[in-house]
Amino acid sequence: MKEAIVLLNMGGPNNLKEVEVFLENMFADPNILTMKSAMMRKFVGTMITFFRTEAAQDIYSQLGGKSPIVGHTKKLVTALQKELPDVVIDFAMRYTPPFASEVIERLQAQNVEKIYLIPLYPQYSTTTTKSSLEDFEEALHVSGMDAVLVETKHFFENVKYNKTVLERIKETMCDAEYKDYDIIFSAHGLPQKIVDAGDPYQRHVERQVEYIKEMMQEEGMDFHQIHLAYQSKVGPIAWLRPSLEEKLGLVRNRGVIIYPIAFAIDNSETDFELDIEYREVAQKMGFVNYKVCKCPNDHPLFVEALKDIYEKMK
Numbered sequence: 001m002k003e004a005i006v007l008l009n010m011g012g013p014n015n016l017k018e019v020e021v022f023l024e025n026m027f028a029d030p031n032i033l034t035m036k037s038a039m040m041r042k043f044v045g046t047m048i049t050f051f052r053t054e055a056a057q058d059i060y061s062q063l064g065g066k067s068p069i070v071g072h073t074k075k076l077v078t079a080l081q082k083e084l085p086d087v088v089i090d091f092a093m094r095y096t097p098p099f100a101s102e103v104i105e106r107l108q109a110q111n112v113e114k115i116y117l118i119p120l121y122p123q124y125s126t127t128t129t130k131s132s133l134e135d136f137e138e139a140l141h142v143s144g145m146d147a148v149l150v151e152t153k154h155f156f157e158n159v160k161y162n163k164t165v166l167e168r169i170k171e172t173m174c175d176a177e178y179k180d181y182d183i184i185f186s187a188h189g190l191p192q193k194i195v196d197a198g199d200p201y202q203r204h205v206e207r208q209v210e211y212i213k214e215m216m217q218e219e220g221m222d223f224h225q226i227h228l229a230y231q232s233k234v235g236p237i238a239w240l241r242p243s244l245e246e247k248l249g250l251v252r253n254r255g256v257i258i259y260p261i262a263f264a265i266d267n268s269e270t271d272f273e274l275d276i277e278y279r280e281v282a283q284k285m286g287f288v289n290y291k292v293c294k295c296p297n298d299h300p301l302f303v304e305a306l307k308d309i310y311e312k313m314k
Contacts, residue, residue: 004088004112005310006103007077008119008132011093012067012267018096019057023049025095031131034194059272069267070096073120075298076265076306083307088112094132100139107147114148115140116313118306120264122161123204124154127190150313156208160305161264164296166215169259172293173221181255181289183223184247185209187262188269189230192238202240205261224253228261231278232269248282255289256282264302266295 010026013019027033027045035041060066073091081089088110092103107115117136121128133151140149155161169183187205195202209228216223229247233239248256258278260270275292282290296302 001113002088002111003086003114003116004090004107004110005080005084005116005118005306006107006136007073007080007089007091007306008117008136009069009073009091009093009121009265010128010132010267011096012069013060013096014066014070016057016060016065018066019060020049020053022095023052023056029094029131031126031134059268062276063268063271067096067267068271069093069265072265072295072297076303079298079300079303080306083303084310087310092132092136094135100136101143104136104139104143104145108143108145112147114150116310117149117151118155118309119152121262122154122156122208122264123187123201123262125190125194125201126199127194127201129153152309152313154204155305155309156204157211158305158309160301160308161296162208162212162215164299164301164305165212165259165261166219166221167299167301168293168296169216169221169257172257172291176255176289176291178222179224180253181223181257181291182225182227182251182253183257183259184227184229184244184251185212185259185261186229186231186244186274187240187260189233189239189243191235192240195240208261223257225251227251231273244278245281248278248285248287251287254287255291256287257291257293259293260295263295265297270295 013022027048030041033041033044077089077091090103090106092098092100117133119129119132190201213226227247229242229244230240231244233243258274260274263270279290
């Protein structure tokens with residue numbers, strides 16, 4: 001039986017023209033805008049897209065005219081393919097190309113009979129994991145392709161993945177003294193109402209941070225203090241707290257390192273929001289040293305983690 005692994009992620013604009021497509025698709029997603037009325041969702045989504053497109057294009061202009069997420073994912077696919085030469089490795093994005101439908105066409109052409117879906121979201125959320133899995137499932141149904149689907153929901157407990165996180169932190173700290181720094185695990189925020197409705201994302205994030213704390217202690221990575229905060233809030237409604245800005249305001253150490261705990265692949269929220277916008281915030285607050293870790297991306301340990309996840313799914 002010919003098998004394939006498809007890595008799923010939200011995607012990001014491949015060029016500045018795709019910024020509007022990205023926003024349109026994101027805010028048409030009922031897992032993102034959760035109002036019951038499709039007409040109201042379309043209206044609100046259209047308004048958000050209209051008012052955010054220009055600002056978003058400016059952000060991506062500063063990142064070279066596109067999101068880094070696709071480039072990193074392609075490198076990850078290449079690395080995983082070398083480890084698993086007998087398995088077809090591909091990836092699909094939720095809001096920008098390559099979409100699930102075109103990936104399924106490629107898999108059909110290669111006579112794939114079993115597809116392993118691995119969403120590249122370490123923690124489960126209805127806004128990310130559920131959305132990506134449902135999107136692929138629907139595209140497969142529409143295509144008429146006769147293939148078995150096997151899915152994983154999260155991997156925040158995977159030991160090899162968390163070792164990758166530690167390696168990224170060590171790389172960023174380099175020769176700096178751990179005691180001279182606080183570390184903040186920054187997770188993408190969610191509206192509080194989504195968590196209150198039963199989304200397990202916050203619980204998963206908190207559990208992963210606890211695992212990593214234990215691993216850092218075993219490795220002698222003795223930071224002054226360890227924190228968890230949430231970034232990327234938009235709109236007036238209540239979101240998960242504390243925000244990253246609030247947390248930075250409470251840190252008394254003058255050195256801080258940020259790890260983007262909710263992302264496996266670097267994107268605008270890491271390369272722009274954390275490394276540019278919040279760097280300016282930290283400097284204004286008087287931080288002498290401000291460091292941002294890279295996401296796992298195509299790190300060899302992450303490749304090993306994905307191979308491990310696949311083997312456990314079999």
